[in-house]
Structures are given as structure tokens and as C-alpha cells.
Amino acid sequence: MTRDEQGRSGGPPAPLAIDVEALHKRFGDHEAVCGLSFGVRAGEVVGFLGPNGAGKTTVMRILTGFLPATDGTARIAGHDVFSDATAARRAIGYLPETPPLYPEMTPAAYVDFVARLKDVPRAKRREAVDRALERCGLLGVRRREIRQLSKGYRQRVGLAQAIVHDPQVLVLDEPTVGLDPIQIREIRALIRDLAASGNQTVILSTHILPEVEAICQRVILIGRGRKILDQPLAELTTGGVSLEEVFTRVMTRDASDALEKGAA
Ligand SMILES: Nc1ncnc2c1ncn2[C@@H]1O[C@H](COP(=O)(O)OP(=O)(O)O)[C@@H](O)[C@H]1O
Ligand SMILES: [Mg+2]
Known part of the structure; x- marks a missing residue:
């Protein structure tokens, strides 16, 4: 069974390699992550998207044990990143922003x-x-x-x-940022190979949409620390809609929701 067929073939779904529930992170008065929940199944390659400041790096630092959460839970390969930190860290490989x-x-x-x-x-x-x-x-x-x-x-x-x-899980924070177009292509190909040959679960943050289209099977989009969208890439782009169109629409709606809430 190839990875793409997992979950579609009627067999039992792969176990959750990343399991995040009701995660919160406050920096002083600022709530950078507000009740975020998501799961990534073993073998999946997921794009973690959102505008600058959305909370992507914060979530990744919590997953990798570099930052404690204010509330909520996060598990890597079944190990709680707080109470079972050593095992969780062993199961994870992390490419930080720098x-x-x-x-x-x-x-x-x-x-x-x-x-x-x-x-x-x-x-x-x-x-x-x-x-x-x-x-x-x-x-x-x-x-x-x-x-x-x-x-x-x-x-x-x-x-x-x-x-x-x-590691079972790879966490890559904007892996192609600052690279030239040829280097970008090489690094993307490398990530795809790593995911395919090692049967590794990958979550990678980016705000480059073609990167997601080139590498990922599923997209989790966050804004202001909240989940805005969580869907397979193929579903999102049915009918020939570009990912860019989908995101522009969703982000515009999110921004106007935020304005309304702020005004209320
Ligand atoms: N150590 C920190 N102290 C205070 N605020 C922080 C800290 N790290 C991140 N933030 C704030 O949290 C929010 C999310 O940041 P970050 O996770 O870096 O977003 P992203 O990676 O999506 O660009 C931003 O508003 C950022 O300024
Ligand atoms: Mg970041």
C-alpha cells in the first residue's frame, strides 16, 4: 500500500505520529497559540501554513520540546512532549528556522x-x-x-x-527560506525523497504555496494561533482552483472575522 492509499483503501488508518490537543501558548498578554488541535498520521507529509506571526514556529518549538506550552497536550509517536520528553525528543528530528x-x-x-x-x-x-x-x-x-x-x-x-x-517525525521550519531557485528545487526534492524512502512523517512550515503543492499531501492553515483549514491538498484544488485562490479567500475571510470581533 502506498502512502497515498492509506486511509482511502478502507484499511485501518495509520496511528497518529503527531497529536495536538487544545494547545495554548501565551507570551505575557499575547496569546500566540489559542486552542489548536490537529493530528498527523504516520507517513503523512503535511504543510503547516500561515502568514508571518501566525504561530507556526511557536507550535513547532513546543512539539520539539524547546518551549513549554501554557495549556493543552502534544504527543509525538504517542509520547507526551512534556511528561515523556526524552522519548518524544528521540522520535523527532527538527530543522529550526536558523x-x-x-x-x-x-x-x-x-x-x-x-x-x-x-x-x-x-x-x-x-x-x-x-x-x-x-x-x-x-x-x-x-x-x-x-x-x-x-x-x-x-x-x-x-x-x-x-x-x-x-526519527519517526520530521519537523521542518521554513526549510527553503533564503535559498536561490535552484537550491530551493534541490532541497524540495531532498525532502520528498526523505519522506518517501524513510517512511517518515513530515510537518513543514512555509508560506510558499508552490512548495506545498510540490511536497505535501495535506494542508493545515493557521492564522492568529487558530486553525483555519485542515484538508487534503487534492480536495482543496479540485475543479482546477489554485491553492493561492483558496488561501486568499480563506485568509480574507479570517481577517474580516477578526475585524468584526475586534469591533464588537
Ligand atoms: N519568545 C517570544 N516572546 C514573545 N512573543 C513571541 C515569542 N515567540 C513568538 N512570539 C510571538 O508569537 C506570535 C507567533 O510567532 P511565530 O510562532 O514565530 O509565528 P510564525 O512562525 O507563524 O511566523 C508572534 O506574534 C510573535 O511575535
Ligand atoms: Mg516562523
Whole structure:
């Protein structure tokens, strides 16, 4: 059964790899995430969309254990990210908006360093590092300093560290931001390959709609910390409607709702 057939073939649905319920995050008076719930099934590739400031990064930082939620629950592969943090973190690979790369290190040394942090057993570390470098097309530059690499290659290093411990879930925060068109195409192809070959669950944030059309099977759109839409891509674009049209319509409606509420 291919991933696309899952859930349509009448078989039992795949288990939830990401399970978020009634999540809230307040920064002082500002509620960045307001009662957000969603689920992502194992093997799905989901686009997490929303305008700047919608709360995408905040949700991803909560999922990856970098930020505590104010309220609600989040589970990764069945592990609560708060009460079962170690197991949850082991099940997740994270490419942050700006990956903390060490410019003087080589890709090989850096990915090995992350593999140690992620508790990859010593006996398997070499193999895990080689495999991550290979999957991300980094074998040719493995001994160069990261600072000598192009931004596209640095982003590959970010992806390699995210997958080195073979996590079930990949969380990618705007993985193609700041790249040139060729690098964007390469990174997108790489993400698609990672998802297909590793049977990994992927949630990736972006506000580039063609990115979603190129990579994702489902779209979760948020605005002002709330869910606005959660639908398979194929359903959203039936009848030849472009994703851009759908989103412009939905976001305009959301903005006028917000204005009305503010006025009331
Ligand atoms: N550490 C923080 N302290 C205060 N406010 C924050 C912090 N992080 C994010 N915010 C606010 O939360 C909202 C959501 O931000 P963010 O999650 O970065 O959105 P996105 O990634 O969708 O652009 C924004 O209004 C942002 O200013
Ligand atoms: Mg962000």
C-alpha cells in the first residue's frame, strides 16, 4: 500500500505520529497559540501554513520540546512532549528556522556531534552519520568546513542533523527560506525523497504555496494561533482552483472575522 492509499483503501488508518490537543501558548498578554488541535498520521507529509506571526514556529518549538506550552497536550509517536520528553525528543528530528551550525566544524563532525546528543549508540554512530550525509548529498563535502559551504549545502547539513537518529517525525521550519531557485528545487526534492524512502512523517512550515503543492499531501492553515483549514491538498484544488485562490479567500475571510470581533 502506498502512502497515498492509506486511509482511502478502507484499511485501518495509520496511528497518529503527531497529536495536538487544545494547545495554548501565551507570551505575557499575547496569546500566540489559542486552542489548536490537529493530528498527523504516520507517513503523512503535511504543510503547516500561515502568514508571518501566525504561530507556526511557536507550535513547532513546543512539539520539539524547546518551549513549554501554557495549556493543552502534544504527543509525538504517542509520547507526551512534556511528561515523556526524552522519548518524544528521540522520535523527532527538527530543522529550526536558523539551524545552530558551527561554522568551523565539518558536516561529518557536526552530524556526529548531533548523533551523540541524540544518544545514537556508539557502535552505530559511524553508520548513522554516513547514511545521513549520503541521504542529504553531502558525502562530497563531508570534510569541508561548514562556513565554506553555500546556503543550500548548509541547509542540507541542517537536514542531515535532523535525520541522523532516524526519527519517526520530521519537523521542518521554513526549510527553503533564503535559498536561490535552484537550491530551493534541490532541497524540495531532498525532502520528498526523505519522506518517501524513510517512511517518515513530515510537518513543514512555509508560506510558499508552490512548495506545498510540490511536497505535501495535506494542508493545515493557521492564522492568529487558530486553525483555519485542515484538508487534503487534492480536495482543496479540485475543479482546477489554485491553492493561492483558496488561501486568499480563506485568509480574507479570517481577517474580516477578526475585524468584526475586534469591533464588537
Ligand atoms: N519568545 C517570544 N516572546 C514573545 N512573543 C513571541 C515569542 N515567540 C513568538 N512570539 C510571538 O508569537 C506570535 C507567533 O510567532 P511565530 O510562532 O514565530 O509565528 P510564525 O512562525 O507563524 O511566523 C508572534 O506574534 C510573535 O511575535
Ligand atoms: Mg516562523
